[in-house]
Amino acid sequence: MTTDAKPAVTARPGALARAWQASRAIDPRYLIAGLITLVLFVAQFRYHMVGGYERLLLSLAVCTATEAVLSWFDRGKVVNLQSAYISGISLTLLTKPQGAALWPFIIGGFLAISSKYVVRYRDNHLWNPTNFAISALLLLAPDKVSVLSHQFGNDLVTNLVIWFFGLIIATRVGVVHVTLTYLASFLLLTGVRAAALGQPLLPEIAPITGPMYQLFLFFMITDPRTIVRGKKKQIVVTVIIAVVDSLIRLMSDMGVPMPTAFNAAPPLLALAIVGPIAKYFDLRYGNRPPPAAPQAATAAAA
Amino acid sequence: MPPTVPHRPRPAIRRAIITIPFAAALLIAARLNSGPIRSGADATHPGFVLQDATAQAGIRFVHHRPSFDPRIAGIEPHVAGLGAAVSVADFDGDGKPDLYFTDSRFGYPNALYHNKGDGTFEEVAASAGVADLNKPGEGVSMGAVWGDIDNDGREDLLVYRYGYLSLFKNVDGHKFVDITEQAGLHRWVNSNGAIWLDYDRDGLLDLYVTAYFRPIDLWHLETTRIMHNSFEYADNGGKNLLFHNLGGGKFEDVTDRMGVGSTRWTLAAASADFNGDGWPDIYLANDYGPEELYLNDHGRAFKLTTAGLEAESKSGMAVALGDAFNRGKLDAFVTNISERGYIFQNNNLRLNEMTTGQRRFRNVAEGQVADAGWAWGAQFGDFNNDGANELFVANGFISADSSKSYWYAMSKIAGANGALFEDAASWPAFGNASLSGYERSRVYLNRGVAGWVDVAQKVGANDLYDGRAVALADLANNGAVDVIVANQNQPAVLYRDIPDSNNHWIGLQLVGTRSNRSAIGAEVLLEAPGLTQRRVIDGGSGFASQNDRRLHFGLGTREWVDRLVISWPSGEKQIVTRPPIDRIVTITEPARLTP
Numbered sequence: 066m067t068t069d070a071k072p073a074v075t076a077r078p079g080a081l082a083r084a085w086q087a088s089r090a091i092d093p094r095y096l097i098a099g100l101i102t103l104v105l106f107v108a109q110f111r112y113h114m115v116g117g118y119e120r121l122l123l124s125l126a127v128c129t130a131t132e133a134v135l136s137w138f139d140r141g142k143v144v145n146l147q148s149a150y151i152s153g154i155s156l157t158l159l160t161k162p163q164g165a166a167l168w169p170f171i172i173g174g175f176l177a178i179s180s181k182y183v184v185r186y187r188d189n190h191l192w193n194p195t196n197f198a199i200s201a202l203l204l205l206a207p208d209k210v211s212v213l214s215h216q217f218g219n220d221l222v223t224n225l226v227i228w229f230f231g232l233i234i235a236t237r238v239g240v241v242h243v244t245l246t247y248l249a250s251f252l253l254l255t256g257v258r259a260a261a262l263g264q265p266l267l268p269e270i271a272p273i274t275g276p277m278y279q280l281f282l283f284f285m286i287t288d289p290r291t292i293v294r295g296k297k298k299q300i301v302v303t304v305i306i307a308v309v310d311s312l313i314r315l316m317s318d319m320g321v322p323m324p325t326a327f328n329a330a331p332p333l334l335a336l337a338i339v340g341p342i343a344k345y346f347d348l349r350y351g352n353r354p355p356p357a358a359p360q361a362a363t364a365a366a367a
Numbered sequence: 368m369p370p371t372v373p374h375r376p377r378p379a380i381r382r383a384i385i386t387i388p389f390a391a392a393l394l395i396a397a398r399l400n401s402g403p404i405r406s407g408a409d410a411t412h413p414g415f416v417l418q419d420a421t422a423q424a425g426i427r428f429v430h431h432r433p434s435f436d437p438r439i440a441g442i443e444p445h446v447a448g449l450g451a452a453v454s455v456a457d458f459d460g461d462g463k464p465d466l467y468f469t470d471s472r473f474g475y476p477n478a479l480y481h482n483k484g485d486g487t488f489e490e491v492a493a494s495a496g497v498a499d500l501n502k503p504g505e506g507v508s509m510g511a512v513w514g515d516i517d518n519d520g521r522e523d524l525l526v527y528r529y530g531y532l533s534l535f536k537n538v539d540g541h542k543f544v545d546i547t548e549q550a551g552l553h554r555w556v557n558s559n560g561a562i563w564l565d566y567d568r569d570g571l572l573d574l575y576v577t578a579y580f581r582p583i584d585l586w587h588l589e590t591t592r593i594m595h596n597s598f599e600y601a602d603n604g605g606k607n608l609l610f611h612n613l614g615g616g617k618f619e620d621v622t623d624r625m626g627v628g629s630t631r632w633t634l635a636a637a638s639a640d641f642n643g644d645g646w647p648d649i650y651l652a653n654d655y656g657p658e659e660l661y662l663n664d665h666g667r668a669f670k671l672t673t674a675g676l677e678a679e680s681k682s683g684m685a686v687a688l689g690d691a692f693n694r695g696k697l698d699a700f701v702t703n704i705s706e707r708g709y710i711f712q713n714n715n716l717r718l719n720e721m722t723t724g725q726r727r728f729r730n731v732a733e734g735q736v737a738d739a740g741w742a743w744g745a746q747f748g749d750f751n752n753d754g755a756n757e758l759f760v761a762n763g764f765i766s767a768d769s770s771k772s773y774w775y776a777m778s779k780i781a782g783a784n785g786a787l788f789e790d791a792a793s794w795p796a797f798g799n800a801s802l803s804g805y806e807r808s809r810v811y812l813n814r815g816v817a818g819w820v821d822v823a824q825k826v827g828a829n830d831l832y833d834g835r836a837v838a839l840a841d842l843a844n845n846g847a848v849d850v851i852v853a854n855q856n857q858p859a860v861l862y863r864d865i866p867d868s869n870n871h872w873i874g875l876q877l878v879g880t881r882s883n884r885s886a887i888g889a890e891v892l893l894e895a896p897g898l899t900q901r902r903v904i905d906g907g908s909g910f911a912s913q914n915d916r917r918l919h920f921g922l923g924t925r926e927w928v929d930r931l932v933i934s935w936p937s938g939e940k941q942i943v944t945r946p947p948i949d950r951i952v953t954i955t956e957p958a959r960l961t962p
Contacts, residue, residue: 076714112599113678139381163915164737168399172392179389183382201393205398207708219597221784267793275782317775325708328775 070129092239100234104227107300108158108276112217115157121172124160125153127174133267135182148194148290154176155187155195155280160202162211173198184332184341187348191341196282200337203326216278224274233284239345240287246300247282248273250307258311262318281332291340293347302343309356406831413822414751417850419830423863425487426480431472432856433507433529436588441796444765446585447471449559450529451835452510452911453855456522457482458495459540464840464901464915467492468853469526477508477526482842495541496618497524503586506530506555510836510911512541514572517616518884527558527576527649529585537617551618555582557605563887564638564647565936567666571612572883572906575649577633578605588699589631591792595632596785599680601655603789604632616647627669631656637686637908640890641720645938647888652683652701652910658715658733660728675727679711685910689747689756690901691716692815695892696899699728700758702742702910706803709774713737714745716761726841736811736819741803744837744910748848750810752870752921754898758811758819761834761852765797766804773800805831808852832857835920838953840915841962844951846872847920871922874951875905881937883902885916888936894929917951 108114115121117241132149136142153174162169177198181190184197201220202210217223235241251273259266272278286292286306293302313331327334376384384834430451432444439446455464463482470477476498492498501507506528513522521537532552535543543592547553557580580593582605595601606628610618622628638647646663653659660674661669681703683871691698696719697830703712714737717728740762747756765773770797776795780788787793808828811819823829832854842849847864854860866872873893877886887906892899902918932945935956946952 113680116679135385139385159709163705164713164735165733169396172396172399175392176389176396179385179392182385183389185382202396203399203708205393208398210399211707211709211711217779219599219783219785221786224784265793267787268776268783270793271783271787271793272779274784277782320771322394325917329709329778 073143085127094145096234096237097284098147098150098228101151103230104276104279105154105158107218107223114217114276115246116161119167121154121157123167123170124174125150126158127171128153128156128178131175131178133259135179139182149178151284152195152198155284156198158276159195159199159212159280161211163211166209169206169210173202176201185347188292189344189348191291191344192337193285193291194339196285196333196336196340198332199330200326203330204324207325212277212333221274224279227279231279235283235287238287238289240289240292240299242296243287243292243299243303245301247286247307248332250304254307255314258318259316262315262341264318273313277330278332281336285333286336286340291344293343294351296345298347298351302339305343306332306335306339309339339360378504378750399416399911409814409817410820410822410825413826414753414867415826416865417750417810417827418865419860420863421829421859421861423486426466426859426861427490428468428470428480428853428859429477430468430853430856430859431470431475433471433473433585433677438588438591439585439593439791442791442794444767444797445769445794446791446804448765448855449579449835449911450509451855451857451859452508452509453836453838453851453853453859454511454513454907454913455838455840455851455915456513456913457916458513458522458524458537458712460521463844464842464917465495465599466840466851467511467513467524467855467857469510469911470501471507471509471529473503473507475501477511486843496545497526499908500526500528500533508897509559510561511572512561512563512907512913513885514887514906515883515885516572518570518879520884522885525561525563525574525735527556527561529580530558532558532576541962546616550616551620552610554608554620555584555610556608557582559583560633560911561637561907562636562638562649563650563883563885565607565883565885565888566647566663566669567611568646568882568937569612570879570881570883570937572885572887573612574610574618575627575638576610577636577651578607578630579632579634580656580797581605592790594789594791594794595655596789598781598788599653600657601632601653602630603633604630604654605632607633607636607651616933619932625669625670627661629653629659629671630747631659633907633912634683635685635698638888638906639688639775639903640888640934641697641719642726645934647936650686650688650699652686654682654684656680656683658683658701660688673727674721675729676717679715679730681715684742685744686871686904687758687909688905691718691747691756693755693898693900694718695899695901696722697890697900697903700745702739702745702760704741704803705738706741706774709778711738714739714742729792731904732816735809735821738807738848739809741811742834744852744912746837746839746850746909746912746914748839749872750848750864750866751812751848752872754895754921754923754925755813755815756803756900757813758809759828759837759850760809760811761837761854762808763801763804763831763833763874765802765805766831766833766857767797768799769805771798771800773802775798776800779941785836804833807831808834814950818941826861830854830860830941832860835910836912837909838912838914839919840952841874841917841919844874846874846919846949867919869924871925871948873920873946873948875918875920875926875931876916876953877918877933878953878955879935880956881936881939882935882956886936891918892931892932892934895925895927896929897924898925899923922948
């Protein structure tokens with residue numbers, strides 16, 4: 066008996082599918098580093114956002130040097146410097162000093178990285194390093210440091226490009242639910258706040274298109290090292306951060322006296338408040354971490 | 368033998384050790400915040416006093432802001448935040464500089480203050496025919512510039528508005544007649560600035576008018592999409608216009624042919640020969656955008672050049688020209704916005720390196736001179752006659768309820784995409800909030816390489832008005848650089864300069880013959896022992912302002928000037944050796960040489 070054995074016909078995957086498959090072989094840290102580099106390139110070459118390459122070089126140098134020295138001192142070996150690289154770029158983009166001052170990049174870079182080694186609980190750091198540094202600078206030095214000076218040219222296309230790649234990489238790294246949860250919460254809560262105060266909706270939504278929120282959504286709130294464990298808990302904490310963000314904005318709307326940092330950077334301060342508390346409770350009362358999934362455990366964010 | 372394991376402290380000890388520099392960094396950040404902006408310059412003994420002489424001089428001008436279409440009432444304080452302007456000229460030829468202020472509300476007159484020479488002024492705008500310029504259907508005044516358009520020896524007046532341009536011919540030193548129609552200048556331009564320059568060196572003053580809003584009727588809007596399409600790279604403003612003076616009191620629009628029709632919401636323009644090729648160039652300060660430099664190609668066309676200006680996009684409010692460090696170059700000071708905790712755009716002090724291989728303007732602003740608040744008009748002037756320029760900077764945008772700030776609201780809309788940002792209806796309503804209000808002026812003392820240090824309060828410039836235009840003039844012809852500030856929706860202020868009496872000075876009154884008679888665009892390089900300094904006669908500079916036509920140089924204790932090198936707008940170079948000092952010297956351009 067013979068059998069006509071036809072070769073199995075398999076559909077060739079499309080280019081996007083192939084790229085997606087190929088991306089699985091890439092360490093997520095490189096994807097995140099690639100995304101922040103993309104943001105940097107867009108920011109600088111299209112909008113000159115860096116404000117001087119000495120700022121970038123200084124931030125990167127301080128962050129990487131601090132990471133190298135402290136990791137050697139603390140752990141006896143120099144760790145991968147990708148996290149420091151991301152922190153350095155994020156700080157450069159977000160920190161806008163008075164005049165030509167360079168010290169915010171030195172102190173900010175040092176604070177960002179050293180916070181990982183100082184503020185720890187059960188061998189985990191609690192704050193996203195960039196978030197800690199920016200929040201600290203805004204609270205301690207509001208007369209000399211700001212975050213709002215530059216935007217992405219108010220250009221919708223630029224925003225869409227960053228969102229497109231940001232969402233793809235967030236999906237690949239497994240944190241897109243955090244980004245989307247925050248986005249949905251922000252829109253919902255903003256709608257409620259605008260309705261409650263009788264304000265037009267669009268200007269209230271507008272900040273989400275700015276670079277501060279983009280760096281916040283793709284590099285801070287999704288930081289695998291400081292996010293709580295478990296998808297459900299991550300979603301709950303993300304909603305809480307969005308609520309605190311909205312409460313800060315509500316107080317700003319109502320003219321409640323607060324440090325300027327809260328008015329200027331509500332999401333950063335919301336994360337700085339909620340993030341470490343949530344992480345602390347997660348580490349204290351949550352289950353011991355399972356053996357680290359290689360991607361999530363190693364992915365480092367700003 | 369087992370390998371040697373390096374001794375490492377226990378984890379708790381290691382963390383404690385790391386905590387020390389960590390805590391120190393936090394403390395240092397707090398410490399650096401609380402201290403004043405560092406300046407190595409010595410603020411003691413500024414060598415001059417600015418005395419508020421407004422009332423004594425009889426200047427009672429109060430600016431009033433306009434009201435526009437109710438559809439943009441929510442942000443009217445912002446849209447109507449400009450218009451207080453002042454410009455200086457000796458309109459009656461009596462040798463004493465006079466002042467013209469603009470108002471911006473329908474029915475409120477502009478003011479022409481005639482300098483009586485005894486320290487007081489009399490207001491003569493109505494009798495001169497240049498008062499009643501704020502009318503429905505025609506617009507409201509935003510500023511004015513003086514220039515002798517027909518070289519008859521009398522200064523004529525161009526008033527720019529949110530509305531139609533108006534050109535007034537000075538008939539006899541007392542009366543003005545409106546010649547806008549016959550001059551071909553009856554154009555609606557929502558303008559905040561204009562300058563005179565002779566771009567083709569034909570001896571006749573040409574006119575460059577900057578445009579802010581597109582040429583829309585702000586009182587009868589068809590749409591609320593009238594604002595900037597970007598917080599940083601806005602390019603949907605009105606189109607700047609260049610008018611060529613054809614002679615006979617007629618002008619021709621040559622904007623497109625000459626390539627100077629920027630739509631970047633220009634707030635201020637200034638002109639000088641920045642690259643030393645003998646032709647006047649144009650420098651623009653653009654709101655929500657990068658500065659622009661148009662280089663003059665031998666009067667045939669202008670070419671937009673980068674010159675390093677594209678590397679930073681801010682909110683240029685004014686451009687003042689002066690020799691910042693006595694290098695014999697005209698540098699540019701451009702004011703921007705700074706607000707604690709929200710935004711540090713920082714002012715630009717750009718050193719002119721256009722004649723070097725770099726061909727650029729290099730920003731060297733740092734420390735105090737970089738942050739003046741929400742800065743507007745500025746001018747270079749040697750207030751202490753020591754031979755180095757100081758800087759006077761007016762500040763403050765909207766002073767309303769001091770307990771309410773619009774900055775939080777501004778931070779929301781500033782991040783919006785362009786389509787949202789340009790719609791006035793999308794902006795949060797102002798209400799009675801302030802926006803960088805109640806800011807004082809800055810007077811930066813020039814200590815050379817030691818830097819600039821603010822001495823405003825020390826010398827007496829203490830007002831908290833919303834400053835806009837700043838003009839400098841030697842009102843008493845006594846070798847002092849007096850300061851006139853037009854404040855938005857508030858009274859104007861005159862600060863009398865009282866410089867150190869030990870210092871010498873020289874004033875120069877230039878009279879053009881082959882060049883325009885006002886000598887606008889003429890540059891003078893003064894050389895004295897240990898001192899080289901360049902100045903230019905401006906046809907408008909700073910923000911909505913124009914300085915005294917006479918050039919003032921402080922000499923310090925130097926008792927003579929070696930020589931003056933005068934570059935006339937015609938291209939003629941003239942050298943004057945050992946001119947007398949401590950007086951105003953009149954120099955007339957050499958007449959055309961006959962072959």
